[in-house]
Amino acid sequence: MTEEEDSSAKMSEDVKRYLKLDPRSSSAATSEPPCSSSSSSSASALANKSRNFKSFEPPCPDHVLENVLENVLQFLTSRCDRNAVSLVCRSWWRVEAQTRFEVFIGNCYSLSPVRLTHRFTRVRSLVLKGKPRFADFNLMPRNWGAQFAPWVAATAKAYPWLEKVHLKRMFVTDDDLALLAESFPGFKDLTLVCCEGFGTSGIAVVANKCRQLKVLDLLESEVTDDEVDWLSCFPAGETHLESLSFDCVESPISFNALEELVVRSPFLKKLRTNRFVSLEELHRLMVRAPQLTSLGTGSFSPDNVLQGEQEPDYAAAFRACKSISCLSGFRDLTPEYLPAISPVCANLTSLNFSYANISPDMLKPIIRNCHNIRVFWALDSICDEGLQAVAATCKELRELRVFPFDPREDSEGPISGVGLQAISEGCRKLESILYFCQRMTNGAVTAMSENCPQLTVFRLCIMGRHRPDHVTGKPMDDGFGAIVKNCKKLTRLAVSGLLTDEAFSYIGEYGKLIRTLSVAFAGNSDRALRYVLEGCPKLQKLEIRDSPFGDVGLRSGMHRYCNMRFVWLSSCVLSRGGCREVAHALPNVVVEVFGSDDDDDDDTVTGDYVETLYLYRSLDGPRKDAPKFVTIL
């Protein structure tokens, strides 16, 4: 705090001195800034070149200005604020660009790497997102793109001081990882979420060459087994590791190497192991690292069942780890051992049971002690009864995700509106929910909208397509309508079940803050799409599949596609002509169409029906790396 005060004291001296020179400003900008509604009078004052002043010789006002600005702008971390600041005038644009150390790129195709390196010269941290979310569900052919290669090549030259790379849904090769490891000597943080294209050999290079590495997090990524003992590739001696997550790596590891690594990593706080780590091995790790705050427990199943005293005291190990606040893993849970986690339950803020087939009776004794839980993920095997238990105890719950044990349309659904309603009544501070079920009622959804006003994320997936309220037989319009009307902070919405155009009229009208909307098998006509595109003023990401929306609906959004991150429409009723119209009208928007096969299928190229439309704004025009099956209109 004092540091900030010091600099601001220094800064205000500069500012005072500057303002004294010419307290009244004339025009603000000298060169053309993009339109800005945020120019205040102090901004104008600062930007003004003093003219009337005579006696004192100040340093060049531009230098003072830029010094001042640099000092001020270093406190701005929010990218929205920085984007606004950069629009004030050219001078501000320049200074902001020089002081932006963390760059976020929500769509890797919205600009070229060259543009990034030209504008921002001192980047230390890069967040890049590639494929749109529906790619996770096999709706996008392999080899569509989102390669990390051009980005690592460009940043390797431009930012040798780069410390952090965080990628989501990108295609990353082992070569890319090798180049990263070799190019950035101070590299500290690699986080790969939902990525693919690399294997354990790439990870080995990173482990070996990034000597300052603090974070190596592989989350929900596909990592091929190159049969490399990557854990042994960490250099000898003490490491800087603070977080190591490899729960998604589907290959055995050398446990000895892991144990030795943990022993020489005194700063390690987060360790998420994969399912090839047995309960006995977990025990040894916990004994070596009682300072852990976050633990991914691996299989949670013993290799050998020893009797009585020979068996390690698992509960004691948990008791010794006094700082654990986050537990996950349980990939192959042997139920008898679950109570071992009881000693840490009272301190838990995050618990992920979503890979464990846990019944209500297994859950209840555990959750009863979890008063501080804020994030809870589970399978629907916990049933409505389990959710009631959560509602009874977890008053601090902010985020709930319930995944289906049997992810098919026709499976038995053990959870329903009963569980949803219970949660809404017990967990009033709920902010985010993802709920998979087979049946739901408008009543339960409405109850949640009324009981949980803090909701920012509401994602309900009724797995049977077009399913109505199972009690009244009516569409789910009223329930989702209540959500958008009552949850005034809602920024993300995913809808399902039987929905008419009316539901979308509610969404368009009341979804004032919605940035992301996911639609599947819903709506009756283009009107639904129009309601959304003509409403929802903050909409950035729109993903729709299998809904009866066509060219008319698509056209209704022409006025806003430049201001959105992307729009995805698959298995709707779009024609090439309709898509082409958008492409011609909006030169700053890239319009891609492709089919679901990645074969070189002539039918999809010449036919009029569009299987998938993916459009996004771009500063640098259509990409050059599009595969054959993608047509850019």
Add this chain to the structure above:
Amino acid sequence: MEKVGDYDELVNLKATELRLGLPGTEETVSCGKSNKRALPDDDTEKEIESTGKTETASPPKAQIVGWPPVRSYRRNSIQTKKNESEGQGNYVKVSMDGAPYLRKIDLTVYKKYPELMKSLENMFKFSVGEYFEREGYKGSDFVPTYEDKDGDWMLVGDVPWEMFVSSCKRLRIMKGSEVKGLGCGV
């Protein structure tokens, strides 16, 4: 005449057949057998391709790709557990030297070695040579090997089929020079 009679009999038999599954569905679930590969439905085939493994049952309604929206990673993790808990299927990983991706197959689908070999050949687009008891595989650069319960790497075909199925933990199709040590019989 006979034919019609037979048909009638068949129809009646179907009605009395015991099945697993929810009433009203036409699921044919048989322990250890997979029907999916035989399905002509394009969508389901796509699902196989994209998830890289077979499921043991499928309803007659076309499986919609990517629905419900559960990531394949999660689907596969839970699927393995389900199969193991229901005693269905014995999935093992198959890797081939030089191939970028691992695949998974259900050994219980096959009844003997030639079936397995054919499936592997199709999957990875290669051909294995001819098996000789003493000399191993001849006539190809590729040799199928497997890791057994004891962690030893063995040549596929050396032990009786049942023993193989119960002890095989994973398969690896080795290439070229690495193979020499295994090929010369035990």
